[in-house]
Amino acid sequence: MMDISTFSAFKSRNYRLYFSGQSISLIGTWMQKTAVSWVIYSETHSKFMLGLTLFASLFPSFIFSFLGGVVSDRYNRYKVLLVTQVASMIQAVLLTLLIFFRHYSVWEIIALSALLGLINAFDVPARQSLVYEMVDDKADLPNALALNSSMVNLSRLIGPGIAGLALEKFGDDICFGLNALSFIAVIGSLLMMKLPKYIPKPHHKNVFGDLKEGFLYIKQTPSIALVLLMLALISLLVLPYSTLIPVYAKDIFKGTASTFGIIDSVIGLGAFCGAIYLASLKxxxxxxxxLARNTVIFGVGLVLFSHATNYPLALLFSAVVGFGMMSQITISNTLIQTTVDPAMRGRVISFYAMAFFGMQPLGGLLVGTISQWIGTPDTVLIQGIITLIIGVVLYRFLKKERERKLAMMSFPKSEDKLF
Incomplete structure (x- = not known):
């Protein structure tokens, strides 16, 4: 049962504004993501093109996220975020006009997806770093990050479902248009915030010096390096399963755009439940x-979903997938944000963005290619097995670490007995 501590971050006015504006904008974002996947697959009937679309939308974030992290640490994060949100709105308007006039090719959609990926390279480090400044009581930061995930996953629950209905009833251009309008909410909420006056800091290094400093900091902080390594593996080998959902909707369950939207929404429902669970933790x-336990749950969900032919059962398994998947992103982010040196926050989060956004496009191409060879169900099954292995390895690592600490604690006592 949820108590007041589940929403403790809402005590901060700036965070409340951010949460409300971003919630509306993210529903539009998920509508656009769903519509892009559906349009691409309907036009090409190619699983590889689905992977290529994911690659185009995320790979620019991989290339430029380092620079985005430096920008976030060097300049006013609030202004950087305001600029990236306006740029994202312009991208959505361009995509809407392209679809509305019907004179488009798949490559033009992919190019605009790549543009959004470039914008996100600067948006993510600034946005994630700014959350720290929005929360008045820093003890509420883990709660704020968990609520962020609940917001993302609630929008994933609502957005694809609305998109599926809109695609069938009104056409794909409506999905893109509604996303463009949704940015008004987040830009408005940012303009209403009252943040402490920004004080510029002197910079004694160039951009490459800042990048090197961030890399060395991660290398010398094993707790952060382990989290980033695990997230990179999951993002490369497992998270691209989402690119294959249109195949399940259209080919395996013989459904329509609504079927695709419902599956994606149920994954979002599971992820939302997982985020609320994390927000409720003491x-x-x-x-x-x-994180280790939920990684195992993620793997079990994928294994069960992979060869499910009964639609209601598949929806149940997809909710389990969503619950386990959410922890990869949220707990990783929380572990980093609560331990990182504030001066390194933007740069470390840019490495987090690289691990999350950068590995997925490469994985999307890999998964799309493999599914062409061995089929979609077997590909998802393999992804589930990989996830289980990663979860078990993390469990064993934590167990050995605990045993080592206990041995170190008991060693002086043994010495006392000897002497």
């Missing part, structure tokens, strides 16, 4: 242990 819980 301070001091072992997040790495929860």
């Amino acid at each position: 301070p001091g819980r072992n997040l790495r242990k929860i």
